[in-house]
Amino acid sequence: xxxxxxxxxxxxxxxxxxxxxxxAKEPKDLAPLSAEEMQVVLHELRVHQIELEMQNDELxxxxxxxxxxxxxxxxxxxxxxxxxxxxxxxGLLLKANLTAAGLLGLVRKALVGKxxxxxxxxxxxxxxxxxxxxxxxxxMPQVFxxxxxxxDGAIFWAQLVATAALDADGLSLxxxxxxxxxxxxxxxxxxxxxxxDFKNLVNSGMALxxxxxxxxxxxxxxxxxxxxxxxxxxxxxxxxxVWLEFTGRSLxxxxxxxxxxxxxxxxxQRCLDIYVGAFDRQxxxxxxxxxxxxxGIYRWIIDEGCPRYDSRGEFLGYxxxxxxxxxxxxxxxxxxxxEAQLRQAQKMESVGLLAGGVAHDFNNKLAIILGYTEMILxxxxxxxxxxxxxxxxxxxxxxxxxxxxxxxxxxxxQMVMPRILDLNDTIxxxxxxxxxxxxxxxxxxxxxxxxLWPVKIDPSQIDQxxxxxxxxxxxxxxxxxxxTIETANRSLHTAYCERRIDCVPGEYxxxxxxDDGCGMDQETLTRIFEPFFTTKTFGEGTGLGxxxxxxxxxxxxxxxxxxxxxxxxxTFYIYLPRHTSMAVPLVQEVAAQPTEGGLETILLVExxxxxxxxxxxxxxxxxxxxxxxxxxEVAIRLAKARAAAIHLLMTDVVMPEMNGRDLAEHxxxxxxxxxxxxxxxxxxxxxxxxxxxxxxxxFIQKPFSKNELAAxxxxxxxxxxxxxxxxxxxxxxxxADT
Numbered sequence: 001x002x003x004x005x006x007x008x009x010x011x012x013x014x015x016x017x018x019x020x021x022x023x024a025k026e027p028k029d030l031a032p033l034s035a036e037e038m039q040v041v042l043h044e045l046r047v048h049q050i051e052l053e054m055q056n057d058e059l060x061x062x063x064x065x066x067x068x069x070x071x072x073x074x075x076x077x078x079x080x081x082x083x084x085x086x087x088x089x090x091g092l093l094l095k096a097n098l099t100a101a102g103l104l105g106l107v108r109k110a111l112v113g114k115x116x117x118x119x120x121x122x123x124x125x126x127x128x129x130x131x132x133x134x135x136x137x138x139x140m141p142q143v144f145x146x147x148x149x150x151x152d153g154a155i156f157w158a159q160l161v162a163t164a165a166l167d168a169d170g171l172s173l174x175x176x177x178x179x180x181x182x183x184x185x186x187x188x189x190x191x192x193x194x195x196x197d198f199k200n201l202v203n204s205g206m207a208l209x210x211x212x213x214x215x216x217x218x219x220x221x222x223x224x225x226x227x228x229x230x231x232x233x234x235x236x237x238x239x240x241x242v243w244l245e246f247t248g249r250s251l252x253x254x255x256x257x258x259x260x261x262x263x264x265x266x267x268x269q270r271c272l273d274i275y276v277g278a279f280d281r282q283x284x285x286x287x288x289x290x291x292x293x294x295x296g297i298y299r300w301i302i303d304e305g306c307p308r309y310d311s312r313g314e315f316l317g318y319x320x321x322x323x324x325x326x327x328x329x330x331x332x333x334x335x336x337x338x339e340a341q342l343r344q345a346q347k348m349e350s351v352g353l354l355a356g357g358v359a360h361d362f363n364n365k366l367a368i369i370l371g372y373t374e375m376i377l378x379x380x381x382x383x384x385x386x387x388x389x390x391x392x393x394x395x396x397x398x399x400x401x402x403x404x405x406x407x408x409x410x411x412x413x414q415m416v417m418p419r420i421l422d423l424n425d426t427i428x429x430x431x432x433x434x435x436x437x438x439x440x441x442x443x444x445x446x447x448x449x450x451x452l453w454p455v456k457i458d459p460s461q462i463d464q465x466x467x468x469x470x471x472x473x474x475x476x477x478x479x480x481x482x483x484t485i486e487t488a489n490r491s492l493h494t495a496y497c498e499r500r501i502d503c504v505p506g507e508y509x510x511x512x513x514x515d516d517g518c519g520m521d522q523e524t525l526t527r528i529f530e531p532f533f534t535t536k537t538f539g540e541g542t543g544l545g546x547x548x549x550x551x552x553x554x555x556x557x558x559x560x561x562x563x564x565x566x567x568x569x570x571t572f573y574i575y576l577p578r579h580t581s582m583a584v585p586l587v588q589e590v591a592a593q594p595t596e597g598g599l600e601t602i603l604l605v606e607x608x609x610x611x612x613x614x615x616x617x618x619x620x621x622x623x624x625x626x627x628x629x630x631x632x633e634v635a636i637r638l639a640k641a642r643a644a645a646i647h648l649l650m651t652d653v654v655m656p657e658m659n660g661r662d663l664a665e666h667x668x669x670x671x672x673x674x675x676x677x678x679x680x681x682x683x684x685x686x687x688x689x690x691x692x693x694x695x696x697x698x699f700i701q702k703p704f705s706k707n708e709l710a711a712x713x714x715x716x717x718x719x720x721x722x723x724x725x726x727x728x729x730x731x732x733x734x735x736a737d738t
Contacts, residue, residue: 083178105150121147208243208322248294264290300329388614453578468545476517486512507578514571597622600647632658653680677716
């Protein structure tokens with residue numbers, strides 16, 4: 001700053017001296033100037049003077065900024081975390097920053113003129129010269145690591161980045177950046193030791209150990225067993241030597257998706273579901289499955305995996321260990337077989353009592369429960385909180401009574417007694433009954449196969465299956481036609497079962513029931529096994545026939561195929577497992593999940609105060625906002641006063657002032673988007689003469705459970721079509737028409 005000021009002052013003095021000399025030499029030039037001209041000249045001089053002063057100030061500021069930038073540059077250069085130095089073509093140090101001097105243990109003046117190789121460990125100097133040569137020959141930057149030594153002899157690891165440059169005279173230079181990586185090298189060494197310790201540990205025991213990464217891979221085919229089933233799964237990236245010795249495969253063969261080839265096809269999908277589910281939640285898991293040993297024999301193993309994390313808590317994937325538990329599984333299977341035999345004997349011994357006595361006694365108990373509940377309800381004031389709870393007991397008892405009647409109507413709901421039987425003999429014993437069932441207009445053709453394999457099933461379930469299928473065929477034919485029943489032995493291989501989730505490779509007895517009736521379209525085929533689905537008119541079918549057939553077949557570890565086209569008839573293919581010496585576990589039915597609620601607003605109209613309160617509590621428990629009205633007059637007043645939307649009207653059908661239908665029509669006249677759910681204890685109150693609900697109306701029959709209420713409300717809000725005959729139809733026939 002001071003240097004710039006002195007320079008400006010010197011220039012000013014020189015300019016003033018030049019001006020005085022010019023005026024002294026030529027005074028006559030000023031004489032002719034008038035006063036006005038002198039003013040102009042003085043003004044111009046003043047302007048030029050100001051311009052020069054401004055330029056001088058700008059020049060001073062520029063010098064200050066330049067000095068600041070230079071100082072900042074040198075600070076950054078000298079105090080950089082990386083050492084910088086300039087090396088001549090002969091390998092001499094020409095310049096270095098403070099960091100480089102600190103790394104090499106000398107002051108900068110002492111570094112200048114020294115050879116760079118002087119600071120490189122003798123054993124690593126070949127590395128330095130090699131990269132120096134490459135830099136000179138190619139001009140490409142070189143990055144390499146070697147050991148360097150300080151002036152006091154201390155050794156440290158360094159990473160060098162060398163780039164080619166030219167000085168002001170055009171001579172070749174090397175600019176080099178030095179970083180101390182001793183800590184990194186030490187960490188790498190410790191990591192290698194840790195990895196070796198890990199390998200020694202996992203390979204020294206009996207456990208089969210694996211690890212997986214955290215990335216998902218999208219595969220169109222995993223192996224032959226899942227070729228037609230795209231899956232998402234996590235790639236395994238390590239298997240210990242114990243695993244490889246067990247499977248007899250190399251690490252390269254097992255890596256990625258190779259491990260899947262050793263898992264038993266029957267276990268693979270289940271294990272994959274467990275693994276993927278735990279992986280997505282980053283939770284530990286444990287599963288048992290069969291893994292193929294090097295001799296081709298499948299052995300049961302238990303596989304336990306847990307998530308692994310790095311030092312920062314970042315999820316890295318899974319590590320798992322497996323133990324051979326084949327001996328334990330064989331013992332468990334033997335115990336299961338013996339227990340199954342014992343249970344079967346107990347069932348055979350008590351079946352007579354169960355068939356007639358249990359339902360009778362149970363109904364007696366339910367009658368007592370219902371009677372006492374009604375009496376207590378009559379003694380308790382409607383406003384008491386206990387009323388809602390007692391009504392819940394009453395509903396449960398009434399529902400139990402319905403279930404008891406269904407248990408008697410459908411043998412599938414009773415305890416089954418599987419027996420080893422010849423399917424041909426069983427069917428031949430039914431032919432006379434089946435012919436009476438389908439009528440004289442339909443020709444029943446019986447085509448049994450010779451040497452049919454035995455099956456293990458309750459004979460009454462065969463009766464139930466054939467009766468329901470024959471009734472369906474009779475209704476589909478609707479007049480003169482032909483019904484064919486066949487049996488055959490079938491061996492199903494993996495290639496066939498790949499197309500079916502519920503099919504397991506093995507030997508089966510095939511029961512075929514075919515008709516030349518009207519057939520079904522694809523949409524109907526996708527729903528025929530749904531409970532209460534029926535294509536028949538109201539009152540002619542419960543929609544439980546094929547659901548009963550499906551349940552009986554699945555209960556015996558079989559499966560069903562259906563082939564049907566409109567106008568071409570229908571054929572059912574029922575596969576029942578061939579009986580073996582091993583007991584076959586029964587397939588348990590999965591309970592339906594509760595239906596969820598919502599956040600909509602419901603106008604609830606019920607003249608029974610207790611039911612109104614109970615239903616209000618149930619709806620509020622499902623998350624809905626409820627406007628409760630004990631009369632149609634209150635309901636209309638609430639609807640008109642409500643500024644926000646009302647999404648659903650749920651009303652009793654029979655009420656003193658106005659019935660539910662009329663209330664719905666009245667409210668819809670000024671709330672056209674309103675949905676309606678009518679409730680009553682009798683379907684006759686709501687079903688029209690044609691056997692269908694009026695358009696836009698939905699119905700729920702009292703008493704109803706919370707789940708039934710939730711489902712009906714959601715269906716009404718969604719505008720789904722009401723299957724009017726589903727719940728109202730009688731369900732007391734032994735043959736449940738579809």
